[in-house]
Amino acid sequence: MTGTAERIKKLTDAIVRINPLQRAFIEESLIDVRDHELRDLDAYIRFAESAGIESDYLAESYDLIVKDTLREQMYFQRHGCYRYSTFDEVAGSVYFNEEYMRKYMHGLAITAYLWPNHRALHRYFIDVIPTDKDGRYLEIGPGHGVFMMCAMRKTAFSRFEGVDISPTSVEMTRSLLGSGLFGDFASWEIIEQDFFASDMEDGGYSAVVMGEVLEHVEDPGQFLRQINTVATDDAFIFITTPINAPAIDHIYLFDSVESIEALVSDAGLTVRDSLLVPYPGLSVEESTAQKLPVNVAMVLGK
Numbered sequence: 001m002t003g004t005a006e007r008i009k010k011l012t013d014a015i016v017r018i019n020p021l022q023r024a025f026i027e028e029s030l031i032d033v034r035d036h037e038l039r040d041l042d043a044y045i046r047f048a049e050s051a052g053i054e055s056d057y058l059a060e061s062y063d064l065i066v067k068d069t070l071r072e073q074m075y076f077q078r079h080g081c082y083r084y085s086t087f088d089e090v091a092g093s094v095y096f097n098e099e100y101m102r103k104y105m106h107g108l109a110i111t112a113y114l115w116p117n118h119r120a121l122h123r124y125f126i127d128v129i130p131t132d133k134d135g136r137y138l139e140i141g142p143g144h145g146v147f148m149m150c151a152m153r154k155t156a157f158s159r160f161e162g163v164d165i166s167p168t169s170v171e172m173t174r175s176l177l178g179s180g181l182f183g184d185f186a187s188w189e190i191i192e193q194d195f196f197a198s199d200m201e202d203g204g205y206s207a208v209v210m211g212e213v214l215e216h217v218e219d220p221g222q223f224l225r226q227i228n229t230v231a232t233d234d235a236f237i238f239i240t241t242p243i244n245a246p247a248i249d250h251i252y253l254f255d256s257v258e259s260i261e262a263l264v265s266d267a268g269l270t271v272r273d274s275l276l277v278p279y280p281g282l283s284v285e286e287s288t289a290q291k292l293p294v295n296v297a298m299v300l301g302k
């Protein structure tokens with residue numbers, strides 16, 4: 001077994017030790033994984049190791065997301081709404097709780113490789129992001145930094161900027177990009193700020209990317225309007241957000257694709273292309289009717 005395969009097996013074994021129910025899911029999921037995704041997952045494990053983080057901690061991080069999601073799904077099924085609806089209710093226990101946020105972001109980064117729905121979003125992002133566009137790239141809520149790292153590897157933007165409200169996310173993204181394990185990157189900066197309170201330059205960005213943030217804010221329409229303001233007229237704008245997908249810090253419930261499209265349109269933006277990833281085994285319509293999660297990625301234009 002190569003070093004890559006060994007390290008990934010060590011991680012998946014550690015996950016299954018904590019949560020045996022994950023065995024079948026992970027085994028089936030890995031059938032479809034691509035070699036470059038395994039190499040990136042391995043680089044992520046080595047990146048964690050370089051910071052003194054062992055597989056057992058990464059497995060606990062992954063399990064935190066699995067168990068939190070399960071608990072919130074039960075709440076959602078009983079009540080028909082997410083548990084919390086305001087930023088203040090979740091900020092202290094999530095974004096500003098260093099211990100929780102660190103595990104949450106490591107866990108989320110791993111799902112980008114181990115969960116078919118998150119893998120689909122990442123593949124789509126890599127497929128649609130323009131490789132020859134110039135100008136400044138802005139990412140809102142990079143979290144663990146994996147999307148931003150992929151963009152920096154693949155594109156020709158002259159400068160890359162990230163803005164995240166969580167000090168832990170800022171630190172994690174900085175250390176991932178600066179690790180050298182994913183590439184040697186120049187001209188980038190990550191700032192700690194609420195995007196909505198930030199004073200990004202109007203019309204300053206040729207790309208604005210925001211993965212899994214819209215459901216974390218009280219007024220996603222306002223966020224989309226601000227994206228419209230900071231983007232150039234021909235900007236590449238990319239967002240992802242889930243429908244009917246409870247999590248401890250999801251405070252805005254999108255219950256259909258149309259509910260996202262309506263906010264996009266109200267913000268003066270149009271949907272140029274999209275990817276919808278329904279609940280396994282169901283269509284988008286069936287998932288929506290049964291209030292089961294659908295992952296959505298959209299390329300927007302002005």
Ligand SMILES: C[S@@+](CC[C@H](N)C(=O)[O-])C[C@H]1O[C@@H](n2cnc3c(N)ncnc32)[C@H](O)[C@@H]1O
Nearest residue numbers: 141142143163164165166169194195211212216
């Ligand atoms: C669920 S993570 C998404 C990480 C990554 N983009 C992805 O797609 O997996 C959400 C990130 O958005 C950040 N965030 C939430 N509200 C924000 C805001 N108002 N301004 C900037 N960042 C925000 C959180 O701190 C967190 O790092």
